[in-house]
Amino acid sequence: MNTTNPPTVPAAPRAAADPLPGPDGGAALYRERRERVLAAMRARGGGVALVPTASEALRNRDADYPYRHDSYFYYLTGFTEPDALLVLDANAGDGQPAAILFCRAKNPERETWDGFRFGPDAARETFGFDAAFPIDERDARVPQLIANRPALHYALAASNGFDTQVRGWLDAVRAQSRSGVTAPSAAYDLLPVLDDMRIVKDAHELSVMRRAAQISALAHRRAMAACRPGIREYELEAELLYAFRKHGAQGPAYGSIVAAGANACVLHYPAGNASARDGDLVLIDAACELNGYASDITRTFPANGRFTPAQRELYDIVLAAQQAAIDATRAGVDFEAPHQAAVRVLAQGLLDTGIIDRARFASVDDVIAERAYARFYMHRTGHWLGMDVHDAGDYRERDANLPADATPPWRTLRPSMTLTIEPGLYVRAADDVPERYWDIGIRIEDDAIVTATGCELITRDVPVEAAEIEALMQDAQRRA
Structure with a gap:
């Protein structure tokens, strides 16, 4: 397997008549599940939920294990690509997105090597999200999404790496406190809600x-x-x-x-x-x-x-x-x-x-x-x-x-x-x-x-x- 220094070769364009593969069961199924989670969050006072998918895992040297998505993330999205994050905002107002996806951007060079990527625009449309952004914008946008929200909902203490990310996002919000921005004051474990659904x-x-x-x-x-x-x-x-x-x-x-x-x-x-x-x-x-x-x-x-x-x-x-x-x-x-x-x-x-x-x-x-x-x-x-x-x-x-x-x-x-x-x-x-x-x-x-x-x-x-x-x-x- 040769995965070093891939040449810059543009991927062949997808034919306009070739439909993108949608989520198994249809997008409406996953929207309904997300709405149930949002309703449970509102019943608890609101806030923002953060649900990451699994990361790719190195098998040895430069070869990865076969990728498998995180089950909780897939249950709410139907989306199977790595490097993705679902954000649910129970306090979103009229005209504001409540279900937001962060995913990999379109990249013809990497798609030549690794296969098709939806990219934010196609993922939003195909999977029924209110908004979608490149995963590279996650650290800039998540602090904005959780600012002035009462609580965070995520899998508490399930992943040291994700706990560290969340602390970084909270620190970024707290750094704006002199401007009147407040950070979530409570954190709730999201898994009991999802477990009862699943x-x-x-x-x-x-x-x-x-x-x-x-x-x-x-x-x-x-x-x-x-x-x-x-x-x-x-x-x-x-x-x-x-x-x-x-x-x-x-x-x-x-x-x-x-x-x-x-x-x-x-x-x-x-x-x-x-x-x-x-x-x-x-x-x-x-x-x-x-x-x-x-x-x-x-x-x-x-x-x-x-x-x-x-x-x-x-x-x-x-x-x-x-x-x-x-x-x-x-x-x-x-x-x-x-x-x-x-x-x-x-x-x-x-x-x-x-x-x-x-x-x-x-x-x-x-x-x-x-x-x-x-x-x-x-x-x-x-x-x-x-x-x-x-x-x-x-x-x-x-x-x-x-x-x-x-x-x-x-x-x-x-x-x-x-x-x-x-x-x-x-x-x-x-x-x-x-x-x-x-x-x-x-x-x-x-x-x-x-x-x-x-x-x-x-x-x-x-x-x-x-x-x-x-x-x-x-x-x-x-x-x-």
């Missing part, structure tokens, strides 16, 4: 997430069909990545976990070069990102296409635990309910198999009370899902009336919240564990949209029943 998905978001789930399911089916004893973990990862891109996703939503044999007992094991041996299970936790939204699927299957009796026994326990959690997922229950349902099934299964010593624990309640299951199931049953694979939103209610030392209650599920349901069992070799279960790691994960009466599983285009998995793999082996 945690309940709108129709467009759910549509994108359903499609992302379908693509990820196709990828898992492809990996299952390709699996044979002797295949390496990175070869299965390649099957996943191919399917993501072939079907239109931008790439993986997170680092793919492809773990063969004992590696499946490592929760965040990255795809390595280990071979799947005859008799091993393979655990794949991988999914795509589509238009800014993540999916998240885990399946566990036998490398040779047939579960051993011990593998099938534990697999059926995990599947039953997942079904119990699915049955407990619906509007009106708290976020903890699915986890409690899954833990009870897993604890009973650990007792029934003798993995947990029945002589030490008289009942499932004892296992749960002493958290004896946590040695074999150490994570929670789910998490929020959306623009981030571990999406924004508190898991407990925010209640200002609670005593400072009190634990808030779990958040209540509402329709159109999205979450994962992913119980598992991870049994490492140990003297106090029956040998037939050694080094078996199993996780089953699906994505669920909460409804009034239950939940919609959007990732079931890939088999989950053991017999269906075996049938898919054996059919693929016959066709090979």
